[in-house]
Amino acid sequence: LGGNNVSKIIILGISASPRHGNTEALVKEALMGAAEVEGVQTKFIGLAGRQINPCKGCVNICHPAITEAKPEKIVDRPWHLCPQKDVMHEVWDALVEADGIILGTPVYYGEVSAQLKAIMDRCTSLARIMADGTIKPELKYKVGGAIAVAGCRNGGQERALTTIVHFFMFQQMFPVGLPEVEDQAWGVAGCGNNPGDVLKDKWASWFGKEVNSVNNARKLGKSVVTVAREIKGKLI
Ligand SMILES: Cc1cc2nc3c(=O)[nH]c(=O)nc-3n(C[C@H](O)[C@H](O)[C@H](O)COP(=O)(O)O)c2cc1C
Numbered sequence: 001l002g003g004n005n006v007s008k009i010i011i012l013g014i015s016a017s018p019r020h021g022n023t024e025a026l027v028k029e030a031l032m033g034a035a036e037v038e039g040v041q042t043k044f045i046g047l048a049g050r051q052i053n054p055c056k057g058c059v060n061i062c063h064p065a066i067t068e069a070k071p072e073k074i075v076d077r078p079w080h081l082c083p084q085k086d087v088m089h090e091v092w093d094a095l096v097e098a099d100g101i102i103l104g105t106p107v108y109y110g111e112v113s114a115q116l117k118a119i120m121d122r123c124t125s126l127a128r129i130m131a132d133g134t135i136k137p138e139l140k141y142k143v144g145g146a147i148a149v150a151g152c153r154n155g156g157q158e159r160a161l162t163t164i165v166h167f168f169m170f171q172q173m174f175p176v177g178l179p180e181v182e183d184q185a186w187g188v189a190g191c192g193n194n195p196g197d198v199l200k201d202k203w204a205s206w207f208g209k210e211v212n213s214v215n216n217a218r219k220l221g222k223s224v225v226t227v228a229r230e231i232k233g234k235l236i
Pocket residue numbers: 017018019020021022023024105106107108109110111149150151152153154155156192193194195
């Protein structure tokens with residue numbers, strides 16, 4: 001886990017939209033919610049205007065099970081052996097240093113953006129060989145929160161959220177959702193088309209209470225902090 005002080009929690013938010021739009025806005029709201037908790041440090045990475053390439057599958061270069069087995073190739077952070085020089089180098093280090101990770105995506109054809117899929121695929125290199133020979137995924141025991149924004153109310157947010165949650169599970173992370181039953185379940189499902197629309201997105205809950213995406217994002221940020229602190233306290 002990032003750092004070694006349970007009172008200090010690092011929360012990373014990533015917006016995998018190619019524009020400064022709704023996803024970016026909600027991820028920043030989630031980070032604001034997280035930052036309201038004392039001792040929390042937040043970091044934002046947005047992919048708008050940044051170069052990110054898909055994984056080329058040359059895992060014999062970056063995957064620790066192979067690279068670290070060759071003594072001449074032992075490196076502290078094998079993911080930096082990736083020959084593609086793009087934003088992933090910044091993303092990898094930020095992911096490894098964080099205690100909690102909030103991933104946000106626009107919904108494209110009912111799924112996560114190609115940019116987020118590229119991040120997920122290229123996290124294959126995020127592992128390390130331990131003294132006993134086992135491989136420890138670098139993101140193990142970190143806490144994850146998911147955000148998806150689509151143009152329509154039922155435009156594929158749930159499927160995109162599920163993809164993110166599956167990624168967290170694959171990495172042996174702990175996915176967390178929203179704390180109250182009448183909010184949303186396994187992440188924030190925002191609705192909006194033009195940049196900024198999602199900041200006005202609201203609807204009535206089961207009980208007739210007004211619910212909105214900004215509050216949900218802030219609650220998600222806080223949930224990630226709460227669980228990250230709990231887990232970090234147990235591990236240290
Ligand atoms: C390539 C593309 C595919 C899209 N697919 C969907 C979709 O399947 N469902 C939907 O409701 N909206 C879809 N949209 C609309 C976006 O999800 C919506 O504009 C969202 O606000 C984009 O987030 P951003 O502002 O963070 O970029 C699509 C937009 C684009 C550009």
